[in-house]
Amino acid sequence: MNRSASTGWGRAGLALGAxxxxxVLCAPVSAAxxxxxxxxxxxxxxxxxxxxxxxxxxxxxxxxxxxxxxxQAGAASYxxxxxxxxxxxxxxxNVPPSWGSTDAERAARLKQEVDAAWKGSVxxxxxxxxxxxxxPRTDAERKPAPVLWQRAKAESGRCRVxxxxxxxxxxxxxxxxxxxxxxxxxxxxxxxxxxxxxxxLGRRSR
Numbered sequence: 001m002n003r004s005a006s007t008g009w010g011r012a013g014l015a016l017g018a019x020x021x022x023x024v025l026c027a028p029v030s031a032a033x034x035x036x037x038x039x040x041x042x043x044x045x046x047x048x049x050x051x052x053x054x055x056x057x058x059x060x061x062x063x064x065x066x067x068x069x070x071x072q073a074g075a076a077s078y079x080x081x082x083x084x085x086x087x088x089x090x091x092x093x094n095v096p097p098s099w100g101s102t103d104a105e106r107a108a109r110l111k112q113e114v115d116a117a118w119k120g121s122v123x124x125x126x127x128x129x130x131x132x133x134x135x136p137r138t139d140a141e142r143k144p145a146p147v148l149w150q151r152a153k154a155e156s157g158r159c160r161v162x163x164x165x166x167x168x169x170x171x172x173x174x175x176x177x178x179x180x181x182x183x184x185x186x187x188x189x190x191x192x193x194x195x196x197x198x199x200x201l202g203r204r205s206r
Contacts, residue, residue: 049159090132
């Protein structure tokens, strides 16, 4: 990792630590113990919080030297765990703006491209992402420009938003616009932000 990337992750890591410490210290006892008396419950009308957004390539999926695509190590089980805990997820990913005039059109083309090269025995869990696949409308919106993160955050209402990616630059930009950032695939910590911490952040959503 170069010096600028290391500095970027240092800032993002501090932001993550501050949010988690604040959540733990400020949460009432009932919120810290799911299922206890007074613990918050979700209703059908209330959206699940937080919303966890991901980069796609080399975060959730890996492209091999032969061009084949499959799940990144641990990604399939992590997405399944989020689904089992009713956590909403989304993608913030760069694709050519020419792939469509709307997010839905560009997402449809993205699915076609990934599925055509897919080598995994388990299909990619597109259904879990719903319509939360944000892509650049112009070249100027391509990451690391902050536009896609800002759009996703605005669409998430009052829920806290998480962003997980493999690059320090992207998690730093996400942190700068109000996300809880997590750089995946680091050898000294869990590959992805643990589901228990994701749920804790949900209980502390604004």
